[in-house]
Amino acid sequence: MTTPENQPTIDRLAALCKALGHPVRINILHQLLREDRCICGRIVEILPLAQSTVSQHLKVLKEAGLIIGEVEGPKTCYCVDKVQLAALATAISALLPEIKLEQI
């Protein structure tokens, strides 16, 4: 059995985890949740990273579907797609369906 039936689901979960798999991107998510929505420049001003680097991380998060970016004039405003983030938490929980939380 080289390819489980639900490989697309697995690939999707892996992609989401991969996008979260860098401290800077978790920090960005944190900041977006804290301020609800942020201009790219706001994040640049908070993190000790070049603008191009922040933009790259935002791109990764956006392509994974974890954040949404809407252009507002010359600026781009980002916010977390909470549905996707919640779905990720649910998907990870669902990996261990047989476990009752009280057992752990």
Next chain:
Amino acid sequence: MTTPENQPTIDRLAALCKALGHPVRINILHQLLREDRCICGRIVEILPLAQSTVSQHLKVLKEAGLIIGEVEGPKTCYCVDKVQLAALATAISALLPEIKLEQI
């Protein structure tokens, strides 16, 4: 603010996500959960990958603390650390504390 107070927590979360950020490693977790515990060779026989590659992925999961490996003679038996996996799900959920699940 270049360094949030809870940076170690953030780094830990990122490390866990990074470990899960590859389809093969999710497949391995799946298999370990399905059979409860597995010899390395069992996983090699299921996945279309070389033994050294599987061993490498197991190492990544083990170093992240998501699986536990115990040597049994010449074999090594792996199983998921369900506490850690549950903690990961909880940590991701905790990113959005203000949200009630009914809202989404």
Next chain:
DNA sequence: ATCATTAATCGTTAAATTACGATAAGCGAT
């Protein structure tokens, strides 16, 4: 029309990841 601001993209470099075959190491059985 020009200018300033903002963000995305390009090009580059260094480092990390992934995959493999080959080899080594550990253990049980003969």
Next chain:
DNA sequence: ATCGCTTATCGTAATTTAACGATTAATGAT
């Protein structure tokens, strides 16, 4: 003591990632 089985590690090559500065593109204001 040796052999066979199992797994970890080594060495390597190809790909991807992460970071940066520089440039481009787009918009709003002058």
